[in-house]
Amino acid sequence: MSVSSASLFLQPYFRQCPSLSPSGLSFFCPLSSFHISVASGPTTATNKPAAAVTCCVSSSQQFESHVSVVNGNIDNRISERDEIRLGLPSKGRMAADTLDLLKLSNLEVWFQRPKDIVRKLLSGDLDLGIVGLDTVSEFGQVRAEGNEDLIIVHDALDYGDCRLSLAIPKYGIFENINSLRELAQMPQWTAEKPLRVATGFTYLGPKFMKDNGLKHAVFSTADGALEAAPAMGIADAILDLVSSGTTLRENNLKEIEGGVVLESQAVLVASRKSLIRRKGVLDATHEILERLEAHLRASGQFTVTANMRGNSAEEVAERILSQTSFSGLQGPTVSPVFCKRDGKVTADYYAIVICVPKKALYKSVQQLRAIGGSGVLISPLTYIFDEETPRWRELLSNLGL
Numbered sequence: 391m392s393v394s395s396a397s398l399f400l401q402p403y404f405r406q407c408p409s410l411s412p413s414g415l416s417f418f419c420p421l422s423s424f425h426i427s428v429a430s431g432p433t434t435a436t437n438k439p440a441a442a443v444t445c446c447v448s449s450s451q452q453f454e455s456h457v458s459v460v461n462g463n464i465d466n467r468i469s470e471r472d473e474i475r476l477g478l479p480s481k482g483r484m485a486a487d488t489l490d491l492l493k494l495s496n497l498e499v500w501f502q503r504p505k506d507i508v509r510k511l512l513s514g515d516l517d518l519g520i521v522g523l524d525t526v527s528e529f530g531q532v533r534a535e536g537n538e539d540l541i542i543v544h545d546a547l548d549y550g551d552c553r554l555s556l557a558i559p560k561y562g563i564f565e566n567i568n569s570l571r572e573l574a575q576m577p578q579w580t581a582e583k584p585l586r587v588a589t590g591f592t593y594l595g596p597k598f599m600k601d602n603g604l605k606h607a608v609f610s611t612a613d614g615a616l617e618a619a620p621a622m623g624i625a626d627a628i629l630d631l632v633s634s635g636t637t638l639r640e641n642n643l644k645e646i647e648g649g650v651v652l653e654s655q656a657v658l659v660a661s662r663k664s665l666i667r668r669k670g671v672l673d674a675t676h677e678i679l680e681r682l683e684a685h686l687r688a689s690g691q692f693t694v695t696a697n698m699r700g701n702s703a704e705e706v707a708e709r710i711l712s713q714t715s716f717s718g719l720q721g722p723t724v725s726p727v728f729c730k731r732d733g734k735v736t737a738d739y740y741a742i743v744i745c746v747p748k749k750a751l752y753k754s755v756q757q758l759r760a761i762g763g764s765g766v767l768i769s770p771l772t773y774i775f776d777e778e779t780p781r782w783r784e785l786l787s788n789l790g791l
Contacts, residue, residue: 473498474674477507477519497674505529508659512539517664517671518678520547524554524631524654528591541665543658543679543785548686550656551633554591556598556649558627559620560642570602570648573627579606588612588619589629591651598629598651617641658682665789672789679782684773690748691771694755696763697727697739706740713757716744719774745771 480501500516507519508529523545530540558564558573567573579585584606589595592611599607610625617637619625631654632638635645658678664671700706703724710722722744726737742763746754755766 472669474668474671475500475516475518476678477502477510477516477521479504479507479521508540511659511661514661514663517661517668518543518675519659520656521659522550522552522654523657524552524591524594524652526657526659527652527654528594530659539662541660541662541785541788543660543675544682544781545657547656547658547682548689550654552631552655553633553653554594554629554651555632555645556587556627556629556651557617557632557638557643557645560644564626567646568644569646570604573646573649574602574604579604581606584608586610586624586626587629588616588625588627590616591629594651595629602648617643662789665785675785676782679779679785680775681773683779683781684775687774687776688771691745691774692748692751693743693769693771694746694751694758695741695743695767695769696758697765698742698758698761698763699738700740700762703740706742709761710742710744713754713761716746716754716757719745745774 474497476497477500480503497518500510502510502516504521504525505528507516507521508525510516511519512530523542526540526542556570556573558567563576563578564573567576573585585604585608587595587599587607587609589609590612592609595609596607609629612619615637616625616628616630618641619628620643621641628643629651632645638644660671660675665675666672698706698709700709703726707722707724710716710724716722722742724740724742727739727741728735728737729739730736731738744754751768755768758766
């Protein structure tokens, strides 16, 4: 999702910045940054939440990180500010899928390029961020040199799935090459004529090749679509992110055995210094982590409610548990449905509530009907809060708290 499309999504909630023209929002260019402050208020008379999203746009010069370099190392002194900043990708599917996080807390949300999120976490300009693991591994590589300021709080947000993979042509000298080992053993690669690899991953790429014994390889830095590079003769192979592999096949390229550098998906990353030193960041992280876990747990789950005639709650429960798909989280909830009959309050029916996965939804409805269920209501689940997530305890342990 682009910056402009994100603005359209949030347009009903925009409050113009005083510095901007009253005629509307303007977006400068892909290198521009903009941020959104979310503040929720009481419900209005129209039953709409009085939430306001303040959006400010500025050129990249105004948002330069206040970070100094001393003897080649980043000076990670924490910047002076009160707000908590969360960085989200400014485009792509990950941006669309993470826009819902705007509803979580009173956070200041900054839409940035993924690599800039990592850099600004390191510099202290952001406190939290959601990016792909590939981006953290590529641009947060200073961790390998003893800097542990980046902490992966949640390593499996279950979207943005892809893999960083080496791909070679299906034709020519590569026609019968199907593994990284075979590629490394090709006699064509020498110090004078190394394997040429086009990639945007200039840290992970060389490290992967060195670790796997391919000594003669050179890397050309490139962004965007790399698939045409071998056909154009400017590279022998590419190292890029792959999801379905369709684009590779369309360009007559193939992945090879052992050529996957990294399996990636969206992760929640935090600045260690912010978690320890900045007021409110640890609590905000706890809330986001709990909600993410609860949302992931509820993904694809539905609440099914139905009425069932019976002599007792135990009898109804026995009928329900005779069906294997009705086990629910811990078991079905059965409660009496009271009605007045002949001047007396009776409970001829019982309401049952179960949780079932989407793939078993229709089968569950059929089984409920078969054992006497009626008035079946179905609603999707947004959150399932269980016991406190182990990831929170791991984070506290990592911080020495």
